[in-house]
Amino acid sequence: MRGASQAKWVVAAVAVALAATACGSSSSNGASDGPVNAQGTFSYQSSEPQNPLQPANAMEVGGGRVLKNLFKGLVDYDPATGKLRNQVADKIETTDAQNYTVTLKSGWTFHDGTPVTAQSFVDAWNWSANTKNNQINSDWFSDIQGYDAVHPASGAPTADTMSGLKVVDDTHFTIALTGPVSYFEYKLGYTAFSPLPKVFFTDPAKYGQSPIGNGPYKFVSWEHNKAITVAAYDKYEGVDKPKNSGIVFKNYSQSEAAYKDLVSDNLDVLDQVDPSDLASYKSDLGDRAVDQPQGAIQNISFSLYQDSWKGQDKAKVRQGLSMAIDRDTITKTVLNGSRQAANSWVAPGAMGYKDNTCGEACTYDPAKAKQLIAEGGGVPGNKITVLYNADGGHKEWVDAVCNSIRQATGVECVGDPKPDFKSARDLVKNKKVDGLMRTGWVQDYPLNANFLRDVYGTGAAANDAGYSSPEFDKLAAEADKATTVEKTAELYQQAEEQLAKDMPAIPLWYYKTTAGYSKNVQNVKYDSFGDPVFTQVEVKQK
Amino acid sequence: MGRFVARRLLQMIPVFLGTVTIIFFMTRMLPGDPAAAMWGDKAADPAQLAAFKHRMGLDVSTGQQYLDYMGNLLTGNFGETMAGRKVIDVIGEALPVTIRLALLAFVFEVVVGVTIGLFSGLRRGKAFDKTALVFTLLLISIPVPVLGFIFQNVFAIQLKWITPTVQDSMNLGQLMLPAIVLGSISLAYVARLTRTSIAENIKSDYMRTAIAKGLPRRKVIGTHLLRNSMIPVVTFLGTDLGALMGGAIVTEGIFNVKGVGNALYHAINLNEGATVSGFVVVLVLVYLAASLIVDLLYAVLDPRIRYA
Numbered sequence: 001m002r003g004a005s006q007a008k009w010v011v012a013a014v015a016v017a018l019a020a021t022a023c024g025s026s027s028s029n030g031a032s033d034g035p036v037n038a039q040g041t042f043s044y045q046s047s048e049p050q051n052p053l054q055p056a057n058a059m060e061v062g063g064g065r066v067l068k069n070l071f072k073g074l075v076d077y078d079p080a081t082g083k084l085r086n087q088v089a090d091k092i093e094t095t096d097a098q099n100y101t102v103t104l105k106s107g108w109t110f111h112d113g114t115p116v117t118a119q120s121f122v123d124a125w126n127w128s129a130n131t132k133n134n135q136i137n138s139d140w141f142s143d144i145q146g147y148d149a150v151h152p153a154s155g156a157p158t159a160d161t162m163s164g165l166k167v168v169d170d171t172h173f174t175i176a177l178t179g180p181v182s183y184f185e186y187k188l189g190y191t192a193f194s195p196l197p198k199v200f201f202t203d204p205a206k207y208g209q210s211p212i213g214n215g216p217y218k219f220v221s222w223e224h225n226k227a228i229t230v231a232a233y234d235k236y237e238g239v240d241k242p243k244n245s246g247i248v249f250k251n252y253s254q255s256e257a258a259y260k261d262l263v264s265d266n267l268d269v270l271d272q273v274d275p276s277d278l279a280s281y282k283s284d285l286g287d288r289a290v291d292q293p294q295g296a297i298q299n300i301s302f303s304l305y306q307d308s309w310k311g312q313d314k315a316k317v318r319q320g321l322s323m324a325i326d327r328d329t330i331t332k333t334v335l336n337g338s339r340q341a342a343n344s345w346v347a348p349g350a351m352g353y354k355d356n357t358c359g360e361a362c363t364y365d366p367a368k369a370k371q372l373i374a375e376g377g378g379v380p381g382n383k384i385t386v387l388y389n390a391d392g393g394h395k396e397w398v399d400a401v402c403n404s405i406r407q408a409t410g411v412e413c414v415g416d417p418k419p420d421f422k423s424a425r426d427l428v429k430n431k432k433v434d435g436l437m438r439t440g441w442v443q444d445y446p447l448n449a450n451f452l453r454d455v456y457g458t459g460a461a462a463n464d465a466g467y468s469s470p471e472f473d474k475l476a477a478e479a480d481k482a483t484t485v486e487k488t489a490e491l492y493q494q495a496e497e498q499l500a501k502d503m504p505a506i507p508l509w510y511y512k513t514t515a516g517y518s519k520n521v522q523n524v525k526y527d528s529f530g531d532p533v534f535t536q537v538e539v540k541q542k
Numbered sequence: 543m544g545r546f547v548a549r550r551l552l553q554m555i556p557v558f559l560g561t562v563t564i565i566f567f568m569t570r571m572l573p574g575d576p577a578a579a580m581w582g583d584k585a586a587d588p589a590q591l592a593a594f595k596h597r598m599g600l601d602v603s604t605g606q607q608y609l610d611y612m613g614n615l616l617t618g619n620f621g622e623t624m625a626g627r628k629v630i631d632v633i634g635e636a637l638p639v640t641i642r643l644a645l646l647a648f649v650f651e652v653v654v655g656v657t658i659g660l661f662s663g664l665r666r667g668k669a670f671d672k673t674a675l676v677f678t679l680l681l682i683s684i685p686v687p688v689l690g691f692i693f694q695n696v697f698a699i700q701l702k703w704i705t706p707t708v709q710d711s712m713n714l715g716q717l718m719l720p721a722i723v724l725g726s727i728s729l730a731y732v733a734r735l736t737r738t739s740i741a742e743n744i745k746s747d748y749m750r751t752a753i754a755k756g757l758p759r760r761k762v763i764g765t766h767l768l769r770n771s772m773i774p775v776v777t778f779l780g781t782d783l784g785a786l787m788g789g790a791i792v793t794e795g796i797f798n799v800k801g802v803g804n805a806l807y808h809a810i811n812l813n814e815g816a817t818v819s820g821f822v823v824v825l826v827l828v829y830l831a832a833s834l835i836v837d838l839l840y841a842v843l844d845p846r847i848r849y850a
Binding site for chain 1: 580581587588589590592593594597624625626627631632635636694698699702705706707709711794795796797798800804805807808812
């Protein structure tokens with residue numbers, strides 16, 4: 001098992017190195033590798049968790065990254081490929097994508113020595129979904145039958161358990177959903193679906209301060225606002241056994257301070273380089289600088305619900321506008337290289353990501369852009385506006401995109417700032433935008449369905465463009481009924497092709513993890529969530 | 543004297559209640575829903591949001607929240623943070639750090655500031671006075687963040703004498719550099735104030751008398767000149783100590799010190815009214831105590847001042 005996971009990592013390292021060379025950045029093979037001290041611990045730039053450390057109670061990275069190491073669910077995502085891999089689950093079977101039978105591996109234990117059983121999962125999920133337990137991610141369980149009883153839309157819960165969860169024996173339980181969700185297994189990789197030991201339920205508040213999990217690391221201490229310390233758990237049964245003996249999550253309120261500590265080797269692994277050091281971090285850190293795409297994308301969407309953007313020939317205008325944007329130059333200059341030009345609607349690192357699905361329509365070509373806009377009957381009024389929220393640091397790039405469009409096509413383009421996220425969001429949500437708007441998507445789980453179904457499906461909550469394509473919906477519905485995730489991903493790739501034809505949203509660029517690590521550690525990789533792969537970090541011998 | 547102190551203590555009550563009331567309503571008037579803010583950019587689940595608001599006591603009118611808060615405050619209950627921790631615990635962690643940092647900065651500015659001011663005042667117009675003038679003007683004109691970054695770069699990154707940030711916020715040795723940065727601007731003011739005061743008093747009648755009596759120079763300057771010249775400086779130092787105790791958001795941020803400034807910054811970002819109010823309550827008490835001590839010190843410094 002260990003040999004296999006090592007081999008996997010070699011492949012992963014090569015993949016990362018290739019990706020890094022492909023986008024023209026310095027290679028991240030790691031600085032001079034030295035002998036490893038398996039007893040070594042390392043520190044990581046973190047922030048104070050907003051909530052007690054309970055698995056379904058972290059939406060921010062401060063708590064989320066600690067929980068990810070303390071708990072392990074049925075499955076998780078391979079950090080290199082985003083593919084699902086079994087952890088506590090031996091297998092998860094379904095014939096209709098609605099009723100699942102879960103078989104657990106035996107031998108997994110919590111940090112207090114008690115075994116991880118089917119009951120540990122069912123109890124944990126029932127507890128986390130219950131409104132009265134105030135878990136911030138309680139709505140992640142909404143696919144499960146009986147969720148309404150523990151989490152009614154209003155009022156007090158009428159039950160303590162969800163009828164869709166049934167324990168068969170110690171190693172088996174069944175999940176019944178309210179409808180078919182083919183990628184439900186992908187959702188199961190989220191920390192909210194972790195098991196909890198029996199002792200947790202005796203005093204949830206106490207165990208929110210000193211959690212007992214089943215993950216690769218066990219809890220040691222939490223000095224509020226200063227640091228959280230965890231140590232490797234020697235009886236951890238997962239495929240990703242820690243190669244170091246512990247992590248100190250060091251609290252920083254300013255990322256500049258963390259960066260200075262990293263440069264002087266007082267901090268080992270960075271979360272994100274602060275904006276003011278972005279320009280110089282690659283020369284400061286050399287081989288230890290990290291620069292790779294994250295599972296998030298920035299788009300400009302069209303208000304397709306307005307008459308001015310309806311009609312088949314307007315798709316050509318939208319493609320033309322996309323080709324008028326010089327993504328490479330804007331990401332390099334205005335955005336300081338902190339973004340990577342996009343050529344598809346799914347961020348790399350997600351399963352089912354396909355390079356260049358946008359094709360020619362996402363390449364900068366002023367002549368072709370002009371021609372397409374003319375063929376499509378031109379932009380209404382020869383003027384467009386791009387709505388954005390002024391409190392998110394978007395002004396610079398919106399102006400740059402507008403300049404690019406204006407220079408390439410002669411179409412007048414101006415930014416339309418709204419004071420804050422909420423007021424911009426209200427207009428977008430209520431479909432009151434006339435023109436273009438900034439939209440973005442951060443993955444919930446690394447699967448292309450999350451970037452496509454939840455953003456471009458007819459009536460989807462995040463379908464800000466009001467896009468509705470029978471072809472896309474048909475392929476998406478087929479994909480949702482598939483019984484394997486591979487098949488789902490493949491069918492969604494076909495659905496994505498429809499987006500290239502209709503261009504409801506212009507993909508601009510993917511977010512990137514811009515980080516680094518100190519001279520004390522090596523083998524530091526980041527996954528598509530922007531988290532370092534904690535268990536694989538190696539501490540060098542002094 | 544006793545009656546004076548008693549009167550001052552009584553006066554503190556309306557001041558205290560007034561500031562707490564103002565800050566309570568100010569934090570509640572901040573835009574945005576603190577409970578919904580826990581979901582960040584994502585839409586909050588309505589059922590869970592309602593449950594959160596109920597737990598935080600945010601589902602009643604602002605007037606009722608105020609009454610609840612004041613009622614709790616009188617029994618020593620400062621409320622809870624969004625994360626469900628007691629605000630008093632958060633204050634208890636941050637305050638000892640800030641007390642250390644503030645006292646270090648205070649000692650630094652008093653010792654160095656008064657010394658520079660004294661010698662400049664005694665040697666008006668000489669080279670030392672001119673140098674001190676340039677030095678203090680320079681300190682006053684450099685913003686604290688700039689000074690912080692310069693010190694960090696020179697002493698930590700270039701010379702490697704220290705670590706760029708404070709690794710243990712309770713360690714006095716490590717707090718030395720942030721304390722110097724924090725105290726430097728006040729140091730300049732203390733030096734200027736002391737110099738002016740000394741330069742004025744050195745020409746006064748009692749000084750001439752003391753010198754004429756044949757008192758040793760050390761005693762003339764120490765007991766007569768310096769003591770009398772300290773009154774404006776003590777007034778400044780009193781309010782400055784209050785300001786130092788209020789934490790330094792910028793300096794604590796640069797050096798990653800886990801003090802009051804840091805905790806306030808965190809609480810304001812999360813829109814945690816209870817935590818912000820809690821800190822302000824404690825800081826108001828510190829300020830009031832500091833100003834009372836300053837008033838009492840006047841009488842110690844100048845025998846002509848009597849309190850009845």
